[in-house]
Amino acid sequence: MTDTNASFPARVTAGFDRFGGVLWLPVLLAIVALLLIGQPSTWATLTIAGLAMGMMIFLMASGLSLIFGLMDVLNFGHSAFVTAGAFIGATVLAWLGFWVTGSNPALNVMGLLIAITVATVFGALAGWFFERVVIRPVYQDHLRQILITVGALIVAEELVLLVWGGAPIPVPRPAALTGSFVLGGVSVEIYRIFAFLLGLAVYIAMYLVLNRTRLGLLIRAGVENREMVEALGFRIDRLFILVFMAGSALAAMGGAMWAGYQGLITAAIGSEMMILVFIVVIIGGLGSIQGSLLGAILVGLMANYVAFLMPKMALASNMLLMMTILLWRPYGLLPAVKR
Amino acid sequence: MAPVLRLEDVHTDIGQYQILHGVSLDVPEGGVHVILGRNGAGKTTTLRTIMGLWKARRGAILFRGENISRLPTPDIAQRGIAFVPENMGIFGGLTVEENMRLATKDGRFDAERLARIHDIFPAIGQFWNKPAHALSGGQKQMLAVSRAIVERRELILIDEPTKGLAPSIIRNMIAAFREIAEETTILLVEQNFHFAKALGQTVAVIDDGGIVHRGAMAELATDVTLQSRFLSLSLEAH
Ligand SMILES: Nc1ncnc2c1ncn2[C@@H]1O[C@H](COP(=O)(O)OP(=O)(O)OP(=O)(O)O)[C@@H](O)[C@H]1O
Ligand SMILES: [Mg+2]
Numbered sequence: 001m002t003d004t005n006a007s008f009p010a011r012v013t014a015g016f017d018r019f020g021g022v023l024w025l026p027v028l029l030a031i032v033a034l035l036l037i038g039q040p041s042t043w044a045t046l047t048i049a050g051l052a053m054g055m056m057i058f059l060m061a062s063g064l065s066l067i068f069g070l071m072d073v074l075n076f077g078h079s080a081f082v083t084a085g086a087f088i089g090a091t092v093l094a095w096l097g098f099w100v101t102g103s104n105p106a107l108n109v110m111g112l113l114i115a116i117t118v119a120t121v122f123g124a125l126a127g128w129f130f131e132r133v134v135i136r137p138v139y140q141d142h143l144r145q146i147l148i149t150v151g152a153l154i155v156a157e158e159l160v161l162l163v164w165g166g167a168p169i170p171v172p173r174p175a176a177l178t179g180s181f182v183l184g185g186v187s188v189e190i191y192r193i194f195a196f197l198l199g200l201a202v203y204i205a206m207y208l209v210l211n212r213t214r215l216g217l218l219i220r221a222g223v224e225n226r227e228m229v230e231a232l233g234f235r236i237d238r239l240f241i242l243v244f245m246a247g248s249a250l251a252a253m254g255g256a257m258w259a260g261y262q263g264l265i266t267a268a269i270g271s272e273m274m275i276l277v278f279i280v281v282i283i284g285g286l287g288s289i290q291g292s293l294l295g296a297i298l299v300g301l302m303a304n305y306v307a308f309l310m311p312k313m314a315l316a317s318n319m320l321l322m323m324t325i326l327l328w329r330p331y332g333l334l335p336a337v338k339r
Numbered sequence: 340m341a342p343v344l345r346l347e348d349v350h351t352d353i354g355q356y357q358i359l360h361g362v363s364l365d366v367p368e369g370g371v372h373v374i375l376g377r378n379g380a381g382k383t384t385t386l387r388t389i390m391g392l393w394k395a396r397r398g399a400i401l402f403r404g405e406n407i408s409r410l411p412t413p414d415i416a417q418r419g420i421a422f423v424p425e426n427m428g429i430f431g432g433l434t435v436e437e438n439m440r441l442a443t444k445d446g447r448f449d450a451e452r453l454a455r456i457h458d459i460f461p462a463i464g465q466f467w468n469k470p471a472h473a474l475s476g477g478q479k480q481m482l483a484v485s486r487a488i489v490e491r492r493e494l495i496l497i498d499e500p501t502k503g504l505a506p507s508i509i510r511n512m513i514a515a516f517r518e519i520a521e522e523t524t525i526l527l528v529e530q531n532f533h534f535a536k537a538l539g540q541t542v543a544v545i546d547d548g549g550i551v552h553r554g555a556m557a558e559l560a561t562d563v564t565l566q567s568r569f570l571s572l573s574l575e576a577h
Contacts, residue, residue, distance in 0.1 A: 188577045214446050217433070217437055217440065217441060218441070220430070220432060220433060221437075221441055222430075224430045224431065224433075225428055227392060227428070228410075228424070228428035228430070228440075229413040229422075230392075230411075230413050230415060230416070231390055231392070231412055231416055231422040231424070232441055232442055232486075233413050233416035233417045233444075234413055235411075235413050236413075237443060252531055284433060305566065334433060337431065337432060
């Protein structure tokens with residue numbers, strides 16, 4: 001790194017990586033946004049909203065990224081799990097009635113946790129079925145993967161319409177998590193804090209599984225080189241099904257959380273999020289959980305800042321973000337495979 | 340003694356191409372046995388077929404008498420066959436330690452074996468907790484071989500381990516392979532005749548997807564006529 005023959009950009013990059021590198025990008029984005037927005041309290045509210053949204057997108061994106069990375073499967077049906085999670089979460093919340101709407105905060109939070117758990121478990125089971133029936137016949141064939149998963153997505157959305165109808169459905173939000181508190185002149189929505197903490201907890205759990213367990217070691221190795229994992233004697237198809245179930249469960253969890261955040265949901269809720277989810281997976285680096293988290297936070301912040309500054313540019317700004325990052329780092333910010 | 344591995348008339352297709360047309364080969368128990376052949380002759384395809392990474396269309400692959408040609412790769416590995424592929428198959432994002440640990444059956448190292456591996460390849464110990472992508476080409480090759488011997492195997496398949504290595508490292512590799520071959524059988528694919536000659540007990544020459552010569556290495560090493568017949572094709576006779 002002290003190589004004086006290295007080109008100037010190479011030296012800058014090396015120095016940059018030594019001090020945390022791309023991990024500073026969200027901070028940089030936040031600083032630029034503060035300068036553009038001007039009012040610190042508005043900026044703080046948008047930042048918290050962006051972090052919360054980022055964490056919910058992380059839930060949806062991390063599983064997809066692992067599925068891409070480990071299984072080399074292009075699953076365009078991933079958003080079906082987000083939608084299913086949203087509707088199942090909303091339905092359970094409605095069933096729980098006064099648990100959710102009553103004035104007992106413990107019951108409120110319990111109600112929300114039950115709804116999220118039911119959605120997540122459903123996601124895992126549906127993921128198991130989906131891998132068996134839809135994905136397994138088309139391993140190693142990207143074109144057919146796209147066709148069949150898009151087809152499955154359409155079927156799933158039709159099923160949602162059949163069960164829940166086409167009209168938007170209101171999502172009861174637990175009383176204790178409704179509203180906000182004021183901290184240093186900044187109004188903070190409680191649900192956003194909850195979403196952020198839940199996402200963080202999931203990230204930490206995933207990090208520990210991937211880095212501290214033998215299963216995690218196998219998954220990380222499989223992301224790099226499936227064939228070699230098999231040549232070492234491990235049945236990679238068993239890993240595939242586990243990862244697919246976990247990824248689908250997380251998508252459903254993200255969907256349930258997002259439903260509570262939106263307050264009103266339609267069968268398009270998953271598809272609407274998918275563009276952002278794909279952007280996150282691509283800029284983070286396929287198969288990289290750290291990358292997914294970084295990408296999700298960037299995308300969440302960008303979406304909220306730009307929605308305030310130039311509402312019409314909200315989605316385009318994230319597309320631009322993706323293109324800029326890919327020009328700079330074609331494999332994403334934190335690629336799982338070290339070349 | 341019965342061979343560890345026997346290939347009987349093995350045919351392998353890759354996609355629509357017929358790559359191996361009837362490879363027959365015996366690998367005797369113990370020592371180093373070499374497959375020589377020019378670029379594109381089918382050496383890698385032969386090893387990958389044994390490992391189940393390509394499936395043989397016809398013929399049998401007998402490992403200690405059992406036909407493994409229809410088994411999935413993990414089952415073949417579990418029979419005690421290790422594979423060191425041409426590209427080494429190192430997991431760059433994992434540390435050296437994690438690469439090695441993956442090759443153990445239950446995640447535990449045998450301390451004595453590990454100490455011996457560290458003796459044979461000091462770089463392994465030196466970079467133990469470093470990410471493997473930071474290793475040099477030669478060190479990666481050492482890691483790939485170490486991974487194959489972290490537990491005792493019945494048979495180790497190694498594809499061109501000397502490719503791109505400096506002569507001094509090749510000398511180390513010869514010593515290392517001699518030691519490894521004391522407890523197991525090595526089937527070695529090579530283009531470096533010097534390396535092959537130093538190690539091999541038997542040799543098979545493959546060309547265009549079929550075996551064209553089979554015999555003792557000593558015979559080929561001393562018989563210039565044989566060499567010019569089978570090796571002139573492109574082997575660099577270092
Ligand atoms: N994936 C593939 N698709 C199509 N043809 C292939 C593929 N892999 C190998 N071949 C062909 O099979 C033949 C044998 O290849 P193989 O890799 O076994 O040769 P090799 O003896 O290992 O050569 P080298 O010394 O260059 O490694 C070659 O003609 C090659 O072009
Ligand atoms: Mg080869």
